[in-house]
Amino acid sequence: MKPTAAGFTRALCLVVVVAAVGLLPWLSGRDPALTVLRARSAEQEPTREALDAVRRDLGLDAGPLALLGQWAGGLLRGDLGTSWVSGTEVLPSVVAGLQVSLGLMGVALAVAVLLAAALVAPVLVRGRGSGGGFAAMLAAVPEFLLATVALLVCGVWLGWLPTSGWQGPQNMVLPALALGVPAGGLLGRLVADALPAVLDERWVELWRGAGVSRMLISAAALKRVLPPLVPQFGMAAVGLTGGAVAVETVFAVPGIGRTALGAAKSQDLPLLQGSVLALLLLGLATGAVAALVRRRLLGPALRDAGLALPPARPVRTHWAVPLTLFTVLAMTIGWGLLRDPYAVNTAARLAAPSLTHPLGTDALGRDVLARLGHGAASTVGTAAAVCLLSLLVGLALGFLPGIAAGAADIANALPPVIVGILVAAAAGPGTGGAAVAVALISWPPLAAHAAALVQEVRASAFLTAQRAIGATPWWILTRHVLPSVAAPVARHALLRLPGIALALASLGFLGLGAQPPAPEWGLLLDESRAYVERAPWAALAPAVALALLAALAVTGATYTRRARRLTPAAKPVGKETPVAV
Amino acid sequence: MTPLLDVRELVVRYGDFTAVDRVSFPVGAGETLALNGPSGCGKSSTALAVLQLRRPDAGEVLFEGRELTTLTERELRPIRPRMQPVFQDPYGSLSPRHRIRDAVAEPLKVQGRWNDTDGPTRVAELLDRVGLDPSYGDRHPHELSGGQCQRAGIARALASEPRLLVLDEPVSALDPSVRAGVLNLLADLQDDLGLGYLFICHDRAVVRHFADRAIEMREGRVTSG
Secondary structure (H helix, E strand, O other): OOOOHHHHHHHHHHHHHHHHHHOHHHHOOOOHHHHHHHHHOOOOOOOHHHHHHHHHHHOHHHOHHHHHHHHHHHHHOOOOOEOOOOOOEHHHHHHHHHHHHHHHHHHHHHHHHHHHHHHHHHHHHHOOOOOHHHHHHHHHOOHHHHHHHHHHHHHHHOOOOOOOOOOOHHHHHHHHHHHHHHHHHHHHHHHHHHHHHHHOOHHHHHHHHOOOOHHHHHHHHHHHHHHHHHHHHHHHHHHHHHHHHHHHHHOOOOOHHHHHHHHHHOOOHHHHHHHHHHHHHHHHHHHHHHHHHHHHHHOHHHHOOOOOOOOOOOOOOOOHHHHHHHHHHHHHHHHHHOOOOOOOOHHHOOOOOOOOOOOOEOOOOOEHHHHHHHHHHHHHHHHHHHHHHHHHHHHHHHOOHHHHHHHHHHHHOOOHHHHHHHHHHHHOOOHHHHHHHHHHHHOHHHHHHHHHHHHHHHOOHHHHHHHHOOOOHHHHHHHHHHHHHHHHHHHHHHHOHHHHHHHHHHHHHOOOOOOOOOOOHHHHHHHHHHHOOOOHHHHHHHHHHHHHHHHHHHHHHHHHHOOOOOOOOOOOOOOOOOOOO | OOOOEEEEEEEEEEOOEEEEEEEEEEEOOOOEEEEEOOOOOOHHHHHHHHOOOOOOOEEEEEEOOEEOOOOOHHHHOOOHHHEEEEOOOOOOOOOOOOOHHHHHHHHHHHOOOOOOOOHHHHHHHHHHHOOOOHHHHHOOHHHOOHHHHHHHHHHHHHHOOOOEEEEEOOOOOOOHHHHHHHHHHHHHHHHHHOOEEEEEEOOHHHHHHHOOEEEEEEOOEEEEO
16 A cells, blocks of 8 residues: 555554553653552652652653653553552553453444344335434433433332442443443434435336345345445444443443543553553554455445445434524523522522422532533533634644544544543643543544535636636635635534533543533533432433433534535536646 | 747646647637647646646747746736636636626736726626626626626636637537527637637537637647647
């Protein structure tokens, strides 16, 4: 294979990510010696001599490059170092965690495939239509929300299944469902959206006319649909690694995700390095397997790029649905904003909904409605800032498609939660860190969209005409290229706002984002879990709000595909003219 | 007398592939030279290289006696308006985001010849000159027919006050019923303004009717002329 710009940036980004993991102890800028001393012997005074001894012991006095070299050297020998907190080898803990997580992900993948099959079957049977809408809804529900709700309903209220631990198959059911249902929704949606267009192709008509059985046609249609979607399946599998962190935390499953999160919170950086590296490898391995499967399925058709799918037909809900969702959310938030989210009233702890507290109160007697409203304001504010940042990055990189593609590959292989863990470990948990983490991985789809539009505009004859009249590159860029690209990409970014808010909430839920007493939605859900049997409303309010947000993300997102082409009337008639701007 | 355009030994390569191989021809003022040949023979590459929109790999392009291939982009900019292209795809050659009026006014603005009192009148004159009612200026390209769009494209080219038009299959994407109208317009403009035309075409009937001289291209080379 010839080295390409994309391949180069891909390798470079991978090296940067791995180096960032290796340099975590140095990047975090805090003195790890104190963490280690506290963890090892709580009663020892943090004197200068004691801290120096720990530093020497850990090899921290050598500086960043030596540290990186040491870590990389150990890595090659299969030595991941020693945990700062427990003093034990990291590798065995990582392997043990990985075994548990792989088991969980395997079952979750089975759940996902079964669910996807159930969602796709009606489309195949009816031969048209789509179950895509419902599937999209399932795909948008974040794992941490589903896990919490499943835990409440099946574990706590109904008492059917154990809520925590990892002893037997009964422990696996709820985590696998929480992890597998969103993934299954995503797979099901991708296939169900792509199928109707394929079933309208001429060969299907021909086969039907020739009396080929429905089973055979369905199998052929699936075989036609699946290969181009395999890379997206790979991304869904990568998403499982991120979802595993949340699900394992909720159900106290001793997997690699929970190990990573615990290590990040206790500043146990060697353990964190080991587990993040394992998660990263898992993500990259899944991506590689997906690419391999695609090559096997397609064969030579891949080289000729001749097997493109007809454009998918996502089911678009009536415009009133997203509008209603938006109005309900906005009104609740507006009402909550008028109230005080920090007023503690110990006399009214965990009060049921009433006239004074329409959504009840939490464990400190704070008004849930007020906290919901103020939480939304801060989440939406942060999400808007993240959106703007990823829009700018996406637009800038849209002009450098080679570089953007390589970087996007790596960004796609990193679920937000894992980036959040890394950023939190380096900079400490906080709203800013969470925002940076989400921004780091939310730009690739925008950059891809921008790159497609830039390519389209640059190939058009009217840009050539601009150069012919003597326009400067600056005039062409500001009057023609940017206006054609910026508006559709900005609209796309706006529609991604709810999804970005959900990613921020999931980081808040895991304690990697906003810190108490800030009223952030994910944090609200996390705080209320402890009292859920006495005050279900405190958990229900943020859960319902998050579900509404997820629904808004789905119903709004189907509107992105409008106005993809610059003009409906213009058909490419002439040859494409190479133009450099 | 020096011709308006004199192309000598022009070469255009794409990687290892030589699209235009040592092509030479002159075009005089008020003259139409047809460049004829099957698709893929290098006609359009020649057009782009003459206009310096794709810099040729070798050879000379003398325009009004001045060698263009050695000029920098900055030095070319004041010369560019005097040689204007008209493209095959009438819709693609106009920005879908801008009104016809703005597209025709843009050369005036880019070349610093726009002022708010005379500018709009000049645009209306140009539209009228190509046979479009000035009220069409308010429309967007997708609200016009292919023939009307091509007329607007010609109006934009005229706005730069060119001496040479490079017509890259200007009528081949149009409906046969409107081809004659556009060709007659081009002939009238040539008579009135003394323009030189490099007319790229693959339709021999049109060539016979329209061109003063014709050369034939095949696989990058001139085969007759």
